Each structure stands twice: as structure tokens, then as C-alpha cells.
Amino acid sequence: MSAAGHFAYWVTIFLLMAGLYILIARGNLIKKLVGMSIFQTSVYLLYIAPGKLIGGTAPIFAEQFKVYSNPLPHVLILTAIVVGVATLALGLALVVRIREAYDTIEEDEILALDDKLEREKE
Amino acid sequence: MIAAQTAIVAALLVPLAGALAISLLGRWPNLREAATLTTAALLFFCVVSLLGPVSAGARPELTLFEMLPGLPIAFRVEPLGMLFALVASGLWIVNSLYSIGYMRGNNEQKQTRFYVCFAGALAAAMGIAFAGNLLTLFLFYEALTLITYPLVTHKGHEEAKRGGRTYLALLIGTSMLFLLPAIAFTWHVAGTLDFAAGGILAGKLSGTALAALLALYMFGIGKAALMPMHRWLPAAMVAPTPVSALLHAVAVVKAGVFCVLKVVVYVFGAETLSSGAAAWLPWVAGFTIIAASTVALYADNLKRRLAYSTVSQLSYVVLGAALLAPYSLVAAAFHIAAHALGKITLFFAAGAIYTAAHKTKVSELDGIGRLMPWTMGAFVVGALSMIGLPPAAGFVSKWYLLSGAMSAGHWAVVAVLTMSTLLNAGYFAPIVYRAFFRAPAAGQGHDAHHAHGEAPLPMVIALTLTAAGTVLLFFFPDVPLELGRAMLKG
Amino acid sequence: MISAHLPALQVALPLIAAPLMVLVRRGGIAYGMMLAVAWISLLISLLLAQQVADHGPISYHLGSWAPPWGIEYRVDALSAFVLVLVSLAAAAVVPYSRRSVEAEVSREQHYLFYAMFALCLTGLLGITITGDAFNIFVFLEVSSLSTYVLIALGRDRRALTAAYQYLIMGTIGATFIVIGVGLLYLMTGSLNLVDIAQRLPDVAERRPVLAALAFLTVGISLKLALFPLHLWLPNAYTYAPSSISAFLAATATKVSVYVLIRFYYSVFGETLVFKELPVPLVLLALSLAAMFIASFAALYQENLKRLFAYSSVAQIGYITLGLSLDSVGGLSAAIVHLFNHALAKGALFMLLGGIMLRTGGVSLHCVCGLARRMPLTTFGIVIAGLSLIGVPGTAGFVSKWALITAALEAGLWWLVLLIVASSLLAVAYVWRFVEAAYLRAPAPEATEKIEAPWSMLVPAWVLVALSVYLGFDTRFTLGGATRAAQMLFGAGG
Known part of the structure; x- marks a missing residue:
């Protein structure tokens, strides 16, 4: 297959890398979660794209449908989406609590606050 | 039974x-x-x-x-x-x-x-x-x-x-x-x-x-x-x-x-080791004997001096094992008992001195033999055993050790043993001398004000017993020697 | 026959209990349910282990759908072993939780705590029992998500950031695992582990398979805190509620190790992973790094929970070291250490929880002179610490012995020296506690006895006693681990 034939994979890899980069490089806790979401979404594509055949339909046992797309990845990804949503929700809830506790959602400021606390203890 | x-x-x-x-x-x-x-x-x-x-x-x-x-x-x-x-x-x-x-x-x-x-x-x-x-x-x-x-x-x-x-x-x-x-x-x-x-x-x-x-x-x-x-x-x-x-x-x-x-005896086997694999061990043990005795010579703290004496005496046993000769192995086994009795007596004496007179240093022991005759008497017996003089048990093990070294033709070991005997005498004799032949130092801290006697009775009984044991073991060394010989047979 | 459905019950029981707890909304009832669930789980896992020992591996078809289409629950010597470990840890930690949760979690959240605990247990048991690759991911996320919540329930506000940090790292790890599973699925068209293993040799294109291996390795390594991917662990263990620290220390990383072993030996096969790729070398290097660097890090910690968290990272190094030796001996050393270390660390964190409850902190200056005030707690920590060191007469020695003999078998005598040298570092960090607790004087006003409550002491001491008992009776641990290792090598070809 040519590079164009791998189109879906290129997109997947791009999203994967972009998401991972945001996740690592950003200090804002919300932005990190955005990156995480993109990162997870790229995987959905990785599963779905190979399952789809051009012109394929849902697997219905009938004369007129000869070419099926594989339904299993869709089902799997449905599960993965649920997991992703739950993770995102939990992450956001944590960020809310962190903001209540620290009054900031910037990672370096939080670290600085903790360090300060530690020093005061001593 | x-x-x-x-x-x-x-x-x-x-x-x-x-x-x-x-x-x-x-x-x-x-x-x-x-x-x-x-x-x-x-x-x-x-x-x-x-x-x-x-x-x-x-x-x-x-x-x-x-x-x-x-x-x-x-x-x-x-x-x-x-x-x-x-x-x-x-x-x-x-x-x-x-x-x-x-x-x-x-x-x-x-x-x-x-x-x-x-x-x-x-x-x-x-x-x-x-x-x-x-x-x-x-x-x-x-x-x-x-x-x-x-x-x-x-x-x-x-x-x-x-x-x-x-x-x-x-x-x-x-x-x-x-x-x-x-x-x-x-x-x-x-x-x-x-x-x-x-x-x-x-x-x-x-x-x-x-x-x-x-x-x-x-x-x-x-x-x-x-x-x-x-x-x-x-x-x-x-x-x-x-x-x-x-x-x-x-x-x-x-x-x-x-x-x-x-x-050495049951894992390696004396025969396996006699191929030369243990050739280095007598040197290390000999070095330990001499070096530790030398340190003991300069230690002023009594227990520290005894500790270094122990280090050196332990290497007698290792040396006995390292020579791999039947005599020396028996000597090593015997020395376990002999040194135990002698050294425990010495430590008992040191503890008794500490308890009765609150003294821990050799340099403070002037004249203490007159105040604590039993304790220091036992000390002398223990010291004799360490040096390896009759009538103390240490003599027997040293005798066997020397016989083993000579039968193995290990003249360096004989030299080490002789030298260590001198060193042992060198660090024990001053203590005995101070204790019995010097007058108590006057006006030293609180000791001058109240003359103390012996330590509590149980301690004196204990150290007398072990001192007697040291002498008895010299006259009746059969049990440990028999066990040592039986060890060779396996 | 109920015994035929034990594999399903093992997972379903805590899974059903969790929403019920949320429905009743009563902390006390939730606790009772959780206690019942944990103890029944232990019973089930023991019965399963017995069945496996008697009749060989169990294959349970969920909903009667035959694999590879349906989801298969598969219990073999290895998974039975890990199931016992996980449910044993839960059975010990749950009764302990009552007092410690009362002190550390606000009252209206109690029922949620136990519901999350049940879900976490579900996830960990599910990962272990399932024979389906995607199912592993789902259960992994079930356990991970509930763990994030549980950690965030800690009293200190840093628990929140620790949970967040773990969430980010954990999600990256889990996503890597899904990618790996996806690639495997693309190449073989199957998600059943046994089925994948059978189809893999026929796959012509090797590169995606290798990519899958790489993704899975990194993803799982994140979850098992393999050095240098361990950064989430110290904070998570330090700030989580005491009972959760204990439960996680005993189970979470261990189950991840199980997944790694499963993928390496049962799916990719020993030949591919260990013979054709430099995996053993990499594992060896990382394990040694973990053993030394993490132990050194532990030496400089003031907070005892953090100290022992770093020690966990180091001990995981022993486990992966056993893996890297690629022999029956090495693998069984890894598996047996999984168990022995879990016991010791579980006990340690439980006892530290008692100190937390009574003195309000677990830093080294909090434990000064504690031996007089909490004699049973401190003595328990010492014994568990001895097991970490690997003193003969404790379970830790058994694993160390297994590891050393495996290294000798492989002819790596220098490795033996490194193993024993790193255990000396364990002596050093355990003795920091001993000196503080036994030889330093307590604050003058603090002299009364403040021994931890019985409900916390007894479960912890059960684990301590097991740590000692299993140092002498190794039939279950070393025997079970050796059987599992032989099975994996037999299956791997």
C-alpha cells in the first residue's frame, strides 16, 4: 500500500504525538487533560480505520450485502470511549478539587506551594 | 537419660x-x-x-x-x-x-x-x-x-x-x-x-x-x-x-x-584444601594475630584491650584450621573452650572493676589488686591462659598449635606464635603489675574518699568459678581434646 | 454446580457489590458488605487454586460464548497464584480499613470509599483472571480509575495532585496498552490470548508485532512502576489513605507484573522476547538501576511512607531482574518475590497507618522513641523490614535465595554480588527506622502508651506472621511459583 493508503495511520500518529506532546509539555492541568483526550482519541482511530472496508456495510446476513465492515472494533472502541469519558470526567473533577485546595491549576505554582509548605514545617 | x-x-x-x-x-x-x-x-x-x-x-x-x-x-x-x-x-x-x-x-x-x-x-x-x-x-x-x-x-x-x-x-x-x-x-x-x-x-x-x-x-x-x-x-x-x-x-x-x-572440616575437607587453596589463610590469620596484639598493647580502655586480645586469639583458631594438620585442628577445637574460659574470666574481672570502682581504663588500675584480690587473682589466671603459660588452659592449645605448625613445617607460623606470646605478655603484664605492685594513686576524684572492696558477691563467685575452670581445663583437658579428635574422624 | 462458576463469581461478586453499596449509602453497611466480599473472594480464589492444582487450567466461557469469539476466563497456575495474593491482601486490608477510614475519610464519603475499594478489587481480580486482551485493558481501567479516586480521598491536599499525576501517567500507560492490543488484533484478528499466541507465528509482517510488543512493554512498565517510569508511585503511596497505600503496595504493581509475564510468556513467547530481542538486557539494566537508585533514594527520605514507597520501586527491580534471567529459576524467583514482597509491604504500610492514626504523621521524627509507646506496631515493622532485607527465616530470604541461585545457574556471579549488595541498602533504610524508634528518646511529654487499635493491629500482624511462616514453609509460595514458571516455559515452547 502507498503512503496515501496509510492515510488513516498518518492521522493516528499525528494525533497520538500531538496529544502526548501537550500532555507532557503543558503545565496547565486542564490543557494536560485536553492533550490526554486527543491522545486517547487517536487510538479510537487506530482501531476503527482498519475495520472499515470501502463500500462495506454492517454485517447483515442477507443476499444483497456481500461486503461487511468488521463490527468488533466498533464495539471495542465504544467501551474505550466510555473509559475515556470516565477518565476525563475524573480528571476534571480532580482539577476542580485541586483548584479549591491550591487556588491554582498551574503545575509549577502547585509545586512551589507544596515546597513552601514543606519548608515552613521545618 | x-x-x-x-x-x-x-x-x-x-x-x-x-x-x-x-x-x-x-x-x-x-x-x-x-x-x-x-x-x-x-x-x-x-x-x-x-x-x-x-x-x-x-x-x-x-x-x-x-x-x-x-x-x-x-x-x-x-x-x-x-x-x-x-x-x-x-x-x-x-x-x-x-x-x-x-x-x-x-x-x-x-x-x-x-x-x-x-x-x-x-x-x-x-x-x-x-x-x-x-x-x-x-x-x-x-x-x-x-x-x-x-x-x-x-x-x-x-x-x-x-x-x-x-x-x-x-x-x-x-x-x-x-x-x-x-x-x-x-x-x-x-x-x-x-x-x-x-x-x-x-x-x-x-x-x-x-x-x-x-x-x-x-x-x-x-x-x-x-x-x-x-x-x-x-x-x-x-x-x-x-x-x-x-x-x-x-x-x-x-x-x-x-x-x-x-x-574447613566438613564443607571443604582438609584434604581438598591441602592442594594449596588455603595457603594464603595462615598469613592473614598470622597478620591478624600480630596486628591485633599490637593494637591491644596501646589500648588504654580495659575492655578495648580485651577485645583486641580476643581478635588476636580468635585468629589462633583460624590459624589452627588453616594449617590443616591434625594437631592444629585439634588445637583449634580445644582453643574454642580454652579461650572461652580464660576470656570470660578477664571480662568478668573488668566488669567487676567497673561495678566496684567505676574504672574502665588500664591507667587507673594502680593498686587495685589490694582492694579486689579475688577479682585480680582471677584476672591473672585469665591472663596466663591468654599468654599460654601453665597452669592455664591456653597453654594446651598453644602446645598443640605449635606441634601442628612444626609437623607441617610452617616455621613462619611458629615465629608468629612466639611473637604473639611476647605481645600477649606485653599487654597483660602491665595490668598485673599496676594492680599489685603500685600504690593506689592518691587524690584521684571520688575514689580517694571511699575505699571500695570487691564487687557484689554473685560476680565474685562467677569469676572465681571461671578462673578455677581455666586451671582445671589445664589439668583435665580430656573432654575437649577427645571431641577435637573425634571431629577429625567425622 | 456453583464450583463450575467460581471464575465468574470471583469477579462478579465485588462488581455487583460496588453499585449496591452506592445504593444503600450507609458507611457501616458498605463496610460489612466489603468485608464479606473480600473474605468470600479469598475463599473463592483458594478454591480455584485448589481446582487448578488438582485438574489443571480452568477455561471458563463467559455467557457460554466459546472463545475466541466470547470472552474466556482462564485460571492457570500463575493466575491462580496472583488471585490468591490479591484477595488475600483485600481480606487483610478491609477489616483494617474500618478504623483507619474513620480517621482519614469524612463520614459521608465512607460508602463511596468502600464502593471504590470493591471496584478496585474487581479490576485487579479481573485483570488476573481474564484470558482476553481487550478485557485486560477494561479491567485495568476499572482498577485504575477507582484507584485514582481512592488516592484522592487522602487527607493531605497533596493527595489530589498525587492522584492527578497518577491519572495522567496511568492513562498514558493504559493507552499504550490499548495500542499494543490493537496492533496485535490487527495482525492476528483475535483478542483471545491463547488464540493470539497460536496465530502469531503465522504472521508474515513482523514489524507491527514488534511495535505491539514495544507499546505493551512500555505501557505495562508504567503501571508496574519499572524504573524510570516509577515517578507516580512515591507520591501516590505517600498521600493515599493508609489502608489504600497498603492495598496498592501489596497488589497494584504486582498485578501489572503478572500482565507483563502473561504477555511475554503466553502471548509473544519466550523465544521472541528473550532470545531474539535485547529485552533481557534492557530489563536487567533497568532492574539494577531500580535496585540501587531507588534504594539510595529511600535512604534519604524523611517520610516513612515515602521511604517504603521507594523501597517498593527497588523491590520491583528484584522481580523484573528475575524475569530478565529468562529461566525457570529466574521466573519462579520473580513470581515468588511478587508474593513475598506483597505480604511484607502490605504489612508495613498497614502498621505505618497505625502510627499515622496515633501520632498524626509518619515522618522519622514522629517515630522517635515509639518502641516504648507502640511496641507491637514497631516490632511488626521491624520484622516486615527484615523480610524486605531478606534475612533468613523470613519470606524475603526465600525470594532472595531463589534469585541468587537462578543468577548462579545463569553463570552471572557478578550479579549475585550486586543482588546481595543492594539488600545491604535495604538494611540501611530499615535501620533508620529501627534507630529512630528504639534508640532515640521520645519527646518528654509523650510517654503514655498509644498502641494502635486491635482492628488495625491484628490484620497487619496476620501478614507479618505470614511473612515469617512463609519463610519456613515454602510449599505454597516457591512451589506454586515454580509450577507456574514451568507451565509458562512449557507453553512458550
Whole structure:
């Protein structure tokens, strides 16, 4: 297959890398979660794209449908989406609590606050 | 007479049960001390009941259960272990008597914990003495280190903590770093860890590998205090004197040299080693003897001087093992008993001086022999034994050691022994001289104001007993010698 | 016959209990339910282990759908072993939780705590029992998400950031695992582990398979805190509620190790992973790094929970070291250490929880002179610490012995020296506690006895006692681990 034939994979890899980069490089806790979401979404594509055949339909046992797309990845990804949503929700809830506790959602400021606390203890 | 196997189990369980009883009776000191003495007596009885069968050639065995695949916890009483067990358990009785006087005389803290740990240490020592394979030996060896740690750090102050650190670092360090790999390697090569006459490594290893394995064992058994692994012994002197006396002159250090002998005789086999793999060992042992004696010469703290003397005396045993000659091996076994009796007497004397006169330094001992004639008399006997002069037991072991060295044609060893005798005399004679022939220094601190006499009675009784034992062993050395000879036959 | 459905019950029981707890909304009832669930789980896992020992591996078809289409629950010597470990840890931690949760979690959240605990248990048991690759991911996320919540329930506000950090790292790890599973699925068309293993040799294109292996390795390594991917672990263990620290320390990383072993040996096969790729070398290097660097880090910690968290990272190094030796001996050393370390660390964190409850902190200066005030707690910590060191007579020695003999078998004598040297570092950090607790004087006003409550002491001491008992009786641990290792090598070819 040519590079164009791998189109879906290129997109997947791009999203994967972009998401991972945001996740690592950003200090804002919300932005990190955005990156995480993109990162997870790229995987959905990785599963779905190979399952789809051009012109394929849902697997219905009938004369007129000869070419099926594989339904299993869709089902799997449905599960993965649920997991992703739950993770995102939990992450956001944590960020809310962190903001209540620290009054900031910037990672370096939080670290600085903790360090300060530690020093005061001593 | 109880059955041999029961006696083995009892020898392990009696001190443990004693520890339990002591901890339960902690609130009533008199009952607690009675429990200690009863336990010690019972233990000695158990051990003695084994002596008959073992001398008659029986080797009672007991296999408890398999700990690791193919490696059971097993016990086998052979002559050498018998000797070690006799010495340790017999001296425990005397030492308990002494401890009572010492701990009460000095108002020490946490006495219950002290007696509990002591009983535990004896249980571990019995396990070492009767171990039937290296795994069992190692198990009790480590247990002995750990159970004596609270005794070393008993006083709890900064110095005790430092001493405890050195103690643990060197003993655990060497045993984990060298002894455990050595045992694992032996298991890997020989496929067994049982002690067997003639060794289990015969024909399995040779050359450098054999020498390296021997080195792992010799330095791994840190309790034998071969230089440079000896530092823990002076560090342990921070402990109360009864601990130094029984554990760091008898149980712990003797466990070390006992392991050395056991490894040389029953794991390697004298014949396997005579190929030259052990050629370096007499040099290291000889160096330790001379170097430690020299340090002792300059140590002003009495217990420290005794500790370095122990380091040097322990290497007599290692030296005896290293020469691999029948005479020297017997000497090594005998010296375990001889040195134990002599050194415990010396420590008892040092503790008595501390309790009665609060003195710890050699330079403060002027004229003390007149105030404490029994104590210093016993001290003289102990010193004679260390130097190796009749009528003390140390003479017998030195005699055999010299015979062994000459029969092996090891003239360097003969020179070392001669020199060490001079050094020993050099560091003990001044003490005796000061004690008896110098007038007490006048106007030194509070001592000048009240003339003290002997230490509490139990202590004096204890040190008199061990001094008498040292002399008796000179005249009647048969039991240890017989056991030593039986060891050679396996 | 109920015994035929034990595999399903093992997972379904805590899974059903969790929403029920949320429905009843009563902390006390939730606790009772959780206790019942944990103990029944232990019973089930023991019965399963017995069945496996008697009749060989169990293959349970969920909903009677035959694999590879349906989801298969598969219990073999290895998974039975890990199931016992996980449910044993839960059975010990749950009774312990009551007092510690009362002290550390606000009252209206109690029922949620236990519901999350049940879900976490579900996830961990599910990962272990399932024979389906995607199912592993789902259960992994079930356990992870509930763990994030549980950690965030800690009293300190840093628990929140620790949970967040773990959430980010954990999600990256989980996503890597899904990618790996996806690639495997693309190449073989199957999600059943056994089925994938059978089809993999026929796959012509090797590169995606290798990519899958790489993704899975990194993803799982994140979850098992393999050095240097361990950064989430110290904070998570330090700030989580005490009972959760104990449960996680005993189970979470261990289950991840199980997944790694499963993928390496049962799916990719020993030949591919260990013979054709430099995996053993990499694992060896990382394990050694973990053993030394994490132990050194532990030496400099003031907070005891953090100290022992770093020690966990180091001990995981031992486990992966066993893996890297690629022999029956090495693998069984890894598996047996999984169990022995879990016991010791579980006990340690439980006892530390008691100190937390009584003195309000677990830093080294909090434990000064504590031996007189909490004798049972401190003595328990010492014994568990001895097991970490690997002193003979404790379970830790058994694993160390297994590891050393395996290294000797492989002819790596220098490795033996490194193993024993790193255990000396364990002596050093355990002794920092001993000196503080036994040899330093307590604050003058603090002299009364404050021993932890019985409900916390007894479960912890059960684990301590097991740590000692299993140092002598190794039939279940070393025997079970060796059987599992032989099975994996037999299956791997």
C-alpha cells in the first residue's frame, strides 16, 4: 500500500504525538487533560480505520450485502470511549478539587506551594 | 537419660521458653532472675545429656522440615558442635549469676529485655552448634546477630548507637555480601549443603575458584573477626560487660570460629584444601594475630584491650584450621573452650572493676589488686591462659598449635606464635603489675574518699568459678581434646 | 454446580457489590458488605487454586460464548497464584480499613470509599483472571480509575495532585496498552490470548508485532512502576489513605507484573522476547538501576511512607531482574518475590497507618522513641523490614535465595554480588527506622502508651506472621511459583 493508503495511520500518529506532546509539555492541568483526550482519541482511530472496508456495510446476513465492515472494533472502541469519558470526567473533577485546595491549576505554582509548605514545617 | 533427638529440640526450645517466661515475669525481678538461672541449668542439662552418646560415636540427627526445595532445616550433633554447645551453655549459667550482680549493681535499665535477648542469643547459639547443614547454620547465624543487636545498643546513648551501627554493618554486611553467595555457590556446585566428613566440595572445585570460595567464607563469617572484618568487636564493647563476657568472648565470636572450623572440616575437607587453596589463610590469620596484639598493647580502655586480645586469639583458631594438620585442628577445637574460659574470666574481672570502682581504663588500675584480690587473682589466671603459660588452659592449645605448625613445617607460623606470646605478655603484664605492685594513686576524684572492696558477691563467685575452670581445663583437658579428635574422624 | 462458576463469581461478586453499596449509602453497611466480599473472594480464589492444582487450567466461557469469539476466563497456575495474593491482601486490608477510614475519610464519603475499594478489587481480580486482551485493558481501567479516586480521598491536599499525576501517567500507560492490543488484533484478528499466541507465528509482517510488543512493554512498565517510569508511585503511596497505600503496595504493581509475564510468556513467547530481542538486557539494566537508585533514594527520605514507597520501586527491580534471567529459576524467583514482597509491604504500610492514626504523621521524627509507646506496631515493622532485607527465616530470604541461585545457574556471579549488595541498602533504610524508634528518646511529654487499635493491629500482624511462616514453609509460595514458571516455559515452547 502507498503512503496515501496509510492515510488513516498518518492521522493516528499525528494525533497520538500531538496529544502526548501537550500532555507532557503543558503545565496547565486542564490543557494536560485536553492533550490526554486527543491522545486517547487517536487510538479510537487506530482501531476503527482498519475495520472499515470501502463500500462495506454492517454485517447483515442477507443476499444483497456481500461486503461487511468488521463490527468488533466498533464495539471495542465504544467501551474505550466510555473509559475515556470516565477518565476525563475524573480528571476534571480532580482539577476542580485541586483548584479549591491550591487556588491554582498551574503545575509549577502547585509545586512551589507544596515546597513552601514543606519548608515552613521545618 | 532423655532421647537424643528430644534433647536437640529441648536445647533449642528451652532458651526460647525461658525468654518467654522471663518476659512474663518482668515485673518481679527475683522470679525473673530465677527463671534465667533455671533456664540456663536446664539447657546445660540438655546439652550434657547429649555428650554421652556423641562421645560414644553416635551422631544424633533431626530433620525438621524442608525449608527450600531440597534444603531442610536439619540438625546433626557432631563433636565440634558438642564442644561449642557445652562451652556456651555451661558458661551461660555462670554468666547469669554474674549478670544478676552486674545489672543490679549498676542499676541498668530495661533488664527484662536484656535477659530475654540473652536467652534468645543462647537459642541461636545452640542452633548454630547443632546445625546439620549450611542453610540451618546461616539461619541461626543471622538470628544471633540480630538478637544481640539490642544487647549491644543496650545503653541507648549516642555511642551505643554508633557501636550498634558498626556491629550490624559489619556482621550483616559480611554475612550477606560474602557468606550468602558462598553458600549459594556451594549449593550450586555441590548440590548439597549437608556437613559431611571429608567435605562436600571434594573433586568439585579446584584452583582459583576454590581459593576464592574459601575467601568468601573466611571473610563472610565476620564473627570470626579476621582482619579487616574485626572492627565490630571493639565496637560491641559499648555493651554491658556481661554481654561482652558471654557473647563477645564466648557465644558470638566462638560461633564465628566454630563456623570457620566447620566449613574447613566438613564443607571443604582438609584434604581438598591441602592442594594449596588455603595457603594464603595462615598469613592473614598470622597478620591478624600480630596486628591485633599490637593494637591491644596501646589500648588504654580495659575492655578495648580485651577485645583486641580476643581478635588476636580468635585468629589462633583460624590459624589452627588453616594449617590443616591434625594437631592444629585439634588445637583449634580445644582453643574454642580454652579461650572461652580464660576470656570470660578477664571480662568478668573488668566488669567487676567497673561495678566496684567505676574504672574502665588500664591507667587507673594502680593498686587495685589490694582492694579486689579475688577479682585480680582471677584476672591473672585469665591472663596466663591468654599468654599460654601453665597452669592455664591456653597453654594446651598453644602446645598443640605449635606441634601442628612444626609437623607441617610452617616455621613462619611458629615465629608468629612466639611473637604473639611476647605481645600477649606485653599487654597483660602491665595490668598485673599496676594492680599489685603500685600504690593506689592518691587524690584521684571520688575514689580517694571511699575505699571500695570487691564487687557484689554473685560476680565474685562467677569469676572465681571461671578462673578455677581455666586451671582445671589445664589439668583435665580430656573432654575437649577427645571431641577435637573425634571431629577429625567425622 | 456453583464450583463450575467460581471464575465468574470471583469477579462478579465485588462488581455487583460496588453499585449496591452506592445504593444503600450507609458507611457501616458498605463496610460489612466489603468485608464479606473480600473474605468470600479469598475463599473463592483458594478454591480455584485448589481446582487448578488438582485438574489443571480452568477455561471458563463467559455467557457460554466459546472463545475466541466470547470472552474466556482462564485460571492457570500463575493466575491462580496472583488471585490468591490479591484477595488475600483485600481480606487483610478491609477489616483494617474500618478504623483507619474513620480517621482519614469524612463520614459521608465512607460508602463511596468502600464502593471504590470493591471496584478496585474487581479490576485487579479481573485483570488476573481474564484470558482476553481487550478485557485486560477494561479491567485495568476499572482498577485504575477507582484507584485514582481512592488516592484522592487522602487527607493531605497533596493527595489530589498525587492522584492527578497518577491519572495522567496511568492513562498514558493504559493507552499504550490499548495500542499494543490493537496492533496485535490487527495482525492476528483475535483478542483471545491463547488464540493470539497460536496465530502469531503465522504472521508474515513482523514489524507491527514488534511495535505491539514495544507499546505493551512500555505501557505495562508504567503501571508496574519499572524504573524510570516509577515517578507516580512515591507520591501516590505517600498521600493515599493508609489502608489504600497498603492495598496498592501489596497488589497494584504486582498485578501489572503478572500482565507483563502473561504477555511475554503466553502471548509473544519466550523465544521472541528473550532470545531474539535485547529485552533481557534492557530489563536487567533497568532492574539494577531500580535496585540501587531507588534504594539510595529511600535512604534519604524523611517520610516513612515515602521511604517504603521507594523501597517498593527497588523491590520491583528484584522481580523484573528475575524475569530478565529468562529461566525457570529466574521466573519462579520473580513470581515468588511478587508474593513475598506483597505480604511484607502490605504489612508495613498497614502498621505505618497505625502510627499515622496515633501520632498524626509518619515522618522519622514522629517515630522517635515509639518502641516504648507502640511496641507491637514497631516490632511488626521491624520484622516486615527484615523480610524486605531478606534475612533468613523470613519470606524475603526465600525470594532472595531463589534469585541468587537462578543468577548462579545463569553463570552471572557478578550479579549475585550486586543482588546481595543492594539488600545491604535495604538494611540501611530499615535501620533508620529501627534507630529512630528504639534508640532515640521520645519527646518528654509523650510517654503514655498509644498502641494502635486491635482492628488495625491484628490484620497487619496476620501478614507479618505470614511473612515469617512463609519463610519456613515454602510449599505454597516457591512451589506454586515454580509450577507456574514451568507451565509458562512449557507453553512458550
